[in-house]
Amino acid sequence: QQxxxxxxxxxxxxxxxxxxxxxxxxxxxxxxxPWYQQFPGKGPALLIAIRPDVSEKKExxxxxxxxxxxxxxxxxxxxxxxxxxxxxxxxxxxxGSARQLTFGSGTQLTVLP
Amino acid sequence: EAGVTQFPSHSVIExxxxxxxxxxxxxxxxNLYWYRRVMGKEIKFLLHxxxxxxxxxxxxxxxxxxxxxxxxxxxxxxVQPAELEDSGVYFCASSPSRLSGxxxxxxxxxxxxx
Numbered sequence: 001q002q003x004x005x006x007x008x009x010x011x012x013x014x015x016x017x018x019x020x021x022x023x024x025x026x027x028x029x030x031x032x033x034p035w036y037q038q039f040p041g042k043g044p045a046l047l048i049a050i051r052p053d054v055s056e057k058k059e060x061x062x063x064x065x066x067x068x069x070x071x072x073x074x075x076x077x078x079x080x081x082x083x084x085x086x087x088x089x090x091x092x093x094x095x096g097s098a099r100q101l102t103f104g105s106g107t108q109l110t111v112l113p
Numbered sequence: 114e115a116g117v118t119q120f121p122s123h124s125v126i127e128x129x130x131x132x133x134x135x136x137x138x139x140x141x142x143x144n145l146y147w148y149r150r151v152m153g154k155e156i157k158f159l160l161h162x163x164x165x166x167x168x169x170x171x172x173x174x175x176x177x178x179x180x181x182x183x184x185x186x187x188x189x190x191x192v193q194p195a196e197l198e199d200s201g202v203y204f205c206a207s208s209p210s211r212l213s214g215x216x217x218x219x220x221x222x223x224x225x226x227x
Contacts (some may be wrong), residue, residue, distance in 0.1 A: 022182040032164040032214035043204055043218035098161035098169035
């Protein structure tokens with residue numbers, strides 16, 4: 001049973017467009033929601049993270065929107081650039097545990113020049 | 114500051130052989146995690162160390178997998194004997210504190226069992 005469901009599996013966006021990736025979770029005990037960016041041959045790198053006490057967090061062109069009642073969160077990449085082409089993973093973890101991350105299945109983003 | 118390093122970057126072995134993966138966390142990070150991504154699936158948690166102690170190994174698939182963390186520094190993950198379904202990318206991550214939740218990942222070891 002996958003606890004964090006991510007969509008879409010792949011996404012193609014034109015340069016300058018907005019990329020939107022969605023995730024839904026089941027475990028209401030989750031209290032930390034990071035997004036990771038992974039380039040080919042590299043490990044996942046933390047991009048931005050949010051906790052459920054806020055509904056939105058913005059860092060540069062990257063924004064997380066969080067809907068606690070719907071148990072959903074999304075990543076918005078504004079003014080998408082070819083250099084943003086990568087695989088994006090949402091994840092979640094909870095306190096009182098090893099803080100292990102439960103990942104979504106990943107989204108392959110391609111930004112066309 | 115050096116990041117998380119993993120060795121080897123790639124390993125190709127035959128079914129039944131033994132492979133040992135190594136992870137060097139960021140210096141000073143007490144928390145060390147192992148994860149695995151099997152082809153096309155999500156990245157899944159394997160186990161967690163705090164210093165040299167295993168805190169949670171609930172994600173270890175079976176007793177063919179053995180993880181150690183000598184002196185609370187680097188960690189090894191041994192697969193013995195390897196099976197075809199063990200193929201995938203094995204990631205190591207480290208964290209200075211469980212409270213923050215932030216984990217820093219290594220580049221991974223790509224394991225192919227033939």
